[in-house]
Amino acid sequence: MNRESRIYVAGHRGMVGSAIVRRLREEGFERIVTRARTGLDLTDARAVDAFFAEERPEYVFLAAAKVGGILANATCPAGFIRENLAIELNVIEAAHRHGVKKLLFLGSSCIYPRHAPQPIKEEYLLTGALEPTNQPYAIAKIAGIELCRSYRRQYGADFISVMPTNLYGPNDDFDPRTSHVLPALIRRFHEAKERGDEAVVVWGSGRPRREFLHVDDLADACVFLMERYSAEEPINVGVGKDMSIASLAELVREVVGYEGEIRFDPSKPDGTPRKLLDVGRLHSMGWRARIPLREGIERTYRWYLEDAVPAL
Numbered sequence: 001m002n003r004e005s006r007i008y009v010a011g012h013r014g015m016v017g018s019a020i021v022r023r024l025r026e027e028g029f030e031r032i033v034t035r036a037r038t039g040l041d042l043t044d045a046r047a048v049d050a051f052f053a054e055e056r057p058e059y060v061f062l063a064a065a066k067v068g069g070i071l072a073n074a075t076c077p078a079g080f081i082r083e084n085l086a087i088e089l090n091v092i093e094a095a096h097r098h099g100v101k102k103l104l105f106l107g108s109s110c111i112y113p114r115h116a117p118q119p120i121k122e123e124y125l126l127t128g129a130l131e132p133t134n135q136p137y138a139i140a141k142i143a144g145i146e147l148c149r150s151y152r153r154q155y156g157a158d159f160i161s162v163m164p165t166n167l168y169g170p171n172d173d174f175d176p177r178t179s180h181v182l183p184a185l186i187r188r189f190h191e192a193k194e195r196g197d198e199a200v201v202v203w204g205s206g207r208p209r210r211e212f213l214h215v216d217d218l219a220d221a222c223v224f225l226m227e228r229y230s231a232e233e234p235i236n237v238g239v240g241k242d243m244s245i246a247s248l249a250e251l252v253r254e255v256v257g258y259e260g261e262i263r264f265d266p267s268k269p270d271g272t273p274r275k276l277l278d279v280g281r282l283h284s285m286g287w288r289a290r291i292p293l294r295e296g297i298e299r300t301y302r303w304y305l306e307d308a309v310p311a312l
C-alpha cells in the first residue's frame with residue numbers, strides 16, 4: 001500500500017470501519033473510497049460488482065457486517081447468518097474479479113470453540129463445538145475466513161483474515177437491545193447516575209471473562225497487517241489480558257462516577273465462559289495494543305456524552 005493507493009473501506013460508518021478510515025487518514029492515505037448503505041447494498045451481488053467495476057479499489061478492508069451483543073445474536077439468528085454470508089460472498093468475489101491487490105477480512109473471536117484452551121491460538125479454529133448464543137454469526141465469519149483461504153489457494157489472491165477480540169470505542173452501538181456489554185454498561189451506569197437509582201443490573205452471573213480492545217488499537221493493527229501480513233491462517237488481535245464481567249462493571253461504575261450498587265441478573269445468558277486470545281503471533285511481528293482499558297473507557301464515556309447522548 002502506498003499513499004496513492006485506492007483503498008475501499010467497507011462499513012465505514014460502523015465502529016471498526018470509521019476507526020480504520022481515521023487511522024488511514026492520519027497516516028496520509030488520501031484516496032479512500034467509501035459508500036453509505038443507502039448508496040450501495042452489500043448484500044446485492046450485482047450492485048457490489050458494479051461498484052468495484054466503477055471504483056477499481058486496489059486494497060479492501062472488509063469491516064462491513066451485521067453485529068450485535070449476546071441478546072441480538074440470540075433473537076435475530078437468521079439475520080446474522082444471512083447478511084454476513086451475503087456481504088462476505090459479494091465483496092470477496094468482486095475483489096477477486098476486479099483484481100484487488102489485497103483484502104483484509106475482519107472476523108471475530110467467537111469463531112473459536114466454546115471450550116477452546118485459553119489463551120486461544122489461531123490453530124484452534126474448527127477443533128470443537130461453538131458457543132450456541134452466537135453460532136449463526138460465528139459460522140458466517142468462519143465462512144469468510146474459508147473464502148479468503150480458498151481464493152488464496154485457487155487464485156493466488158492475497159486475502160487475509162484478522163480476528164479481533166471484543167471491541168469498544170467511539171461509534172459503538174449504545175442501544176440496550178443490540179449493544180455489547182461495555183457500551184451497555186456505560187449507558188446504564190450513566191442513566192442510573194442521572195436518575196439517582198439505588199442499583200444497576202448487570203446481565204448474567206458476572207463470572208464470564210472477556211478481553212476488551214479499543215477500536216483505535218484494532219484499526220492500527222489492521223493497517224499494520226495490511227502492510228506486513230500475508231498468509232492463509234487468520235491472525236488474532238487482542239490485548240492479551242482478560243477480566244470478569246463483574247470487574248468490568250466495577251471499572252465502568254468508577255469511570256462513570258455512579259455510587260449505587262451492582263446487582264446481577266442470572267436469568268440473562270452468560271454466553272461463552274472465557275474468551276482470551278493468544279496474541280503471540282502478532283507480538284512476534286512487533287505490534288502491541290497501546291490504549292489501557294481505563295483510559296479507553298474514559299475516552300469512550302466522553303464520546304458517549306458528547307456525541308451519542310445528544311443523538312438519543
Ligand code: GFB
Nearest residue numbers: 069070073110134179180181184202203204208269270271
Ligand atoms: O458483550 P456481549 O454481548 O458479548 O456479552 P459476547 C458479554 C458478557 O457480558 C455476557 C454480559 O456474559 C453478558 O451476559 N453482560 C452483562 C451484558 N450485562 C450486559 C448487558 O447489559 N449487555 C450485554 N450485551 N451483555 C458477542 C457475540 O458475545 O461477542 C458476538 O454475541 C460477537 O457474536 C461479540 O462475537 C464479540 O462476548 O458474549
